[in-house]
Amino acid sequence: MFPVGGCRADASQSHHDYPASDIFANVGCLFVAPIDGRVDEVTRVDNWDPKTNRGPDRGGLSVSIVGVDGVRYYGSHLSAIGPGVRPGVSVHAGQTLGRTGKTGSARVTPPHLHFGISWPTKPNTWWIRRGAVAPQQFLNSWHHGGQLSPVSTVAKTHRAYGADNGCREYC
Template identity: 50%
Template sequence: MRSRSTGRRPRPALPVLLLLVPALAAGCAPGAGDPAGPGSSWQGPGSGPVTAEQPAASPSAAPSTAVPSPSPSRTPARHVFPVRAGNVAFHPTHSAYPGTDIFADCGEPVVAVTDGRILEVSRVDRFRRSGPLGPYNGGLSVSLLGDDGVRYYGSHLSAVAAGIDAGVRVRAGQQLGKVGHTGNANNVCHLHFGLSPKCTGQNDWWIRRGVVWPAPYLSSWRKKGNRGPAAEVAAWQRKHGCPKAPSSGGGGG
């Protein structure tokens, strides 16, 4: 039908509708909220609903509640002083070979220096002055292979704690036994403490008793520090391997 005034047909409304569709999708239609207003933009978890114009955060951006597994290369092993007592003293040196005698009252708790697995336990004092020197010098003793690869050895104990047996896992600070004077301790209450690599098994007493000086590490742990002997012990083993037993048993535990 032609208009009487102009003679032209009226234009269809389709182009106008096409122009309105993007505006509606963008939230610009009459009555739509301000995209920058409260509740319309995502500002983080719990800050409000996510609107159509703001995509939800990807899973990698959301904070994780899972506890990551510790990385051995970034998480150093925890170390604690091996005797839990107030009145404790130790010598920085030792006769015949590297080791340290830690002096404390008999009966004071001896604890695991770090997390690890029990290697050897001696619950019987087999030391005899007329017998072989060396293998039984320590009397009652416990050795622990730490998760850091170091063997921690304590001897002359008066008792080994119940449940402390070869293969048992322990945590730093867990009680292993009590200070005593078994073995060749000469009736002096103390803990012989040695650091070494695990070499030839249960008969490598000459290595187990100590191959690097413990005093610098004991001084750190006593002050609540965390200096670890793993690097020095590994360097010693690279240089010396697993040497044979000495001809003389020597002193100490």
């Protein structure tokens, strides 16, 4: 399911430096679970500082889930985290995870949901969590009511990525 609801939203067809999409929408639109799954990581404090621009802090408020399909879905720059959203909680497709916003490095951009797709990793592996697979074809499908699955693309990309020895780009 398309991860932004309740208002008009337009997904970027490219992204700078690593595979992800910025879904431009007004502050306060719903960020919803694109699939049934469980909450993986939640960041409730915006620690981003433009002077340091640390990678782990760029997302501001964020939520990631691991879907029943084994894929991790990540949304950041939220203005709020949904009530009861915490690691380990089960969620259903369409359930509100938070609200779109301008936290983290989005303080200096138009409001949007940064959306990433990846494989599950150990906690705090932000360079994978932020996006490792280009999500545009999936977002385009979901936005038009389609069901295109990222499972095989995520598996293929994970195999090609190889051993994870830390952040490789835009760190």
